[in-house]
Amino acid sequence: MTTVIDGKQVAASVIDAVKTASQALKDQAGVKTGLAVVIVGNDPASHAYVSSKSKMAKECGFTSVQHTLPEETTQEDLAALVQTLNKDETLHGILVQLPLPKHFNSEAIIQSILPEKDVDGLHVVNAGKLATGDLDGGLVSCTPAGAMVFVKRTHGEDLSGLNAVVIGRSNLFGKPMAQLLLAANATVTIAHSRTKDLAAVCRNADILVAAVGRPEMVKADWVKPGATVIDVGINRIAAPEKGEGKSRLVGDVAFDECAKVAAVITPVPGGVGPMTIAMLMANTVIAAYRKAGKTAPKF
Numbered sequence: 001m002t003t004v005i006d007g008k009q010v011a012a013s014v015i016d017a018v019k020t021a022s023q024a025l026k027d028q029a030g031v032k033t034g035l036a037v038v039i040v041g042n043d044p045a046s047h048a049y050v051s052s053k054s055k056m057a058k059e060c061g062f063t064s065v066q067h068t069l070p071e072e073t074t075q076e077d078l079a080a081l082v083q084t085l086n087k088d089e090t091l092h093g094i095l096v097q098l099p100l101p102k103h104f105n106s107e108a109i110i111q112s113i114l115p116e117k118d119v120d121g122l123h124v125v126n127a128g129k130l131a132t133g134d135l136d137g138g139l140v141s142c143t144p145a146g147a148m149v150f151v152k153r154t155h156g157e158d159l160s161g162l163n164a165v166v167i168g169r170s171n172l173f174g175k176p177m178a179q180l181l182l183a184a185n186a187t188v189t190i191a192h193s194r195t196k197d198l199a200a201v202c203r204n205a206d207i208l209v210a211a212v213g214r215p216e217m218v219k220a221d222w223v224k225p226g227a228t229v230i231d232v233g234i235n236r237i238a239a240p241e242k243g244e245g246k247s248r249l250v251g252d253v254a255f256d257e258c259a260k261v262a263a264v265i266t267p268v269p270g271g272v273g274p275m276t277i278a279m280l281m282a283n284t285v286i287a288a289y290r291k292a293g294k295t296a297p298k299f
């Protein structure tokens with residue numbers, strides 16, 4: 001029988017642990033965890049994401065601050081806001097929602113966030129700590145951290161002897177995901193658009209992680225029988241069967257056919273998606289523990 005991972009349920013268990021940790025920090029050190037979320041412009045999808053992040057922060061017992069800035073905000077104004085948030089002792093995490101409007105130099109903004117408050121794990125200091133295997137010193141990007149929770153709940157902490165293939169080499173996901181798998185002793189291949197015979201490479205994977213942004217690209221005959229398949233794609237495609245002009249969400253994996261071959265698989269929606277916000281909350285409470293000089297919980 002194939003196990004279909006319930007991302008909402010796993011995310012809820014992480015959120016429960018975050019709530020317990022934030023309450024304990026309040027009780028033991030008198031510190032209330034704080035998260036600032038910044039959004040610039042009018043993109044409706046980004047506004048929806050940011051609202052759920054701010055709302056979840058409140059549910060976790062955090063101070064939750066949201067800065068909603070107009071499209072015409074300048075680089076200097078946003079940089080000044082980041083500096084103010086960097087200095088604010090009541091805030092332990094800062095997230096600037098991406099993408100920023102086109103006139104911004106996003107990289108400069110992201111790199112100006114203090115690494116210890118970079119709960120998105122995008123600062124080069126955090127990327128570097130992950131690359132050197134210092135998992136307890138830095139903050140790990142939320143989506144790979146969430147995907148890794150599934151991998152560890154399936155295979156345990158030690159992936160010795162297992163082949164893992166990550167399709168996609170982005171800084172936001174593919175590279176950090178590969179580093180996390182490597183840190184857990186997997187034998188890791190990063191595949192991408194220039195990889196020769198991608199299907200054959202994937203068929204070698206005990207753990208196959210797809211993050212390419214191409215709807216249902218991974219087919220059943222790419223999957224090793226009994227593999228764990230983690231789908232990080234979110235693609236909106238036309239769904240004429242639901243009516244004219246309707247659409248639906250699919251991942252990078254052709255779910256129905258791959259579910260027949262895999263032992264464990266994540267759905268889209270309801271797989272990795274809900275984990276991203278959960279791991280953002282986890283990173284924020286971790287940052288608060290460290291600032292208070294306490295050993296941070298693990299999630």
Ligand code: GUN
Pocket residue numbers: 095096097098099120142143276
């Ligand atoms: N936009 C889409 N996903 C993310 C994310 O994980 N972090 C930020 N900052 N922006 C995003």
